[in-house]
Amino acid sequence: MQISGVVKIAKRLLIFSSIVECNAVVFLAIRWVPEYGWFQGIYASVFHFRSSFNSAGFSIGSASLSGYIILKALALPIKGMCVVIFTTFVLNLTEDAPFLTILFESVSAFGTVWLSMGLTGDLSLVGKVMIIGTMLIGKLGPLTFAFAFAKQSPDLVKHPEEDILIG
Structure with missing residues (x-):
C-alpha cells in the first residue's frame, strides 16, 4: 500500500x-x-x-446518565443501524464500488433478504467476511437481543424433584 x-x-x-x-x-x-x-x-x-x-x-x-436511559424499544434498531453503518464503512474502504451499491449490499445482508446488485460476487475476502458477518448478526441479532433484554418471569409450575437410586 x-x-x-x-x-x-x-x-x-x-x-x-x-x-x-x-x-x-x-x-x-x-x-x-x-x-x-x-x-x-x-x-x-x-x-x-x-x-x-x-x-x-x-x-x-x-446521577450519571441513568436519568436519560434510552427506551428499550429503540435499542435494537439503533444497534442494527450501527451494524449496517459499520459494514458500509468497511466495505467503502476495502471495495471499489459506488457508495449506494455498497449501502444496498449492507442493508440487504443485515436484513437477510437475498437481494444483491451484483457486488457480492466481486467482493474481496474482507468484503465477503463482512457481508457474512452482517448476515449472521442480522439473522441472529434480533432474537438474541430480544432474549437478552426480556425479563424472566418466575416459574409458575414447580416440578417435583427426587433422587432415584438405580442399580
Whole structure:
C-alpha cells in the first residue's frame, strides 16, 4: 500500500468519526440545551459523548446518565443501524464500488433478504467476511437481543424433584 493510500484511509476515518461524533453531540444537545442552557448543554453533550466513546464512564452529574436511559424499544434498531453503518464503512474502504451499491449490499445482508446488485460476487475476502458477518448478526441479532433484554418471569409450575437410586 502506498503512502497516498494510507493518507486516503486516514482522511476517510477522520471524516467518518467526525460525522458520527457531531451527530451524537447534536442528539444529546437536543435533550440537554433546554435543560442546562446553551453553553452548559453543549459542554455536557460533548463531554458525555467523548466519555462514552472512549468507554471512560465519567459523568458531570451525580446521577450519571441513568436519568436519560434510552427506551428499550429503540435499542435494537439503533444497534442494527450501527451494524449496517459499520459494514458500509468497511466495505467503502476495502471495495471499489459506488457508495449506494455498497449501502444496498449492507442493508440487504443485515436484513437477510437475498437481494444483491451484483457486488457480492466481486467482493474481496474482507468484503465477503463482512457481508457474512452482517448476515449472521442480522439473522441472529434480533432474537438474541430480544432474549437478552426480556425479563424472566418466575416459574409458575414447580416440578417435583427426587433422587432415584438405580442399580
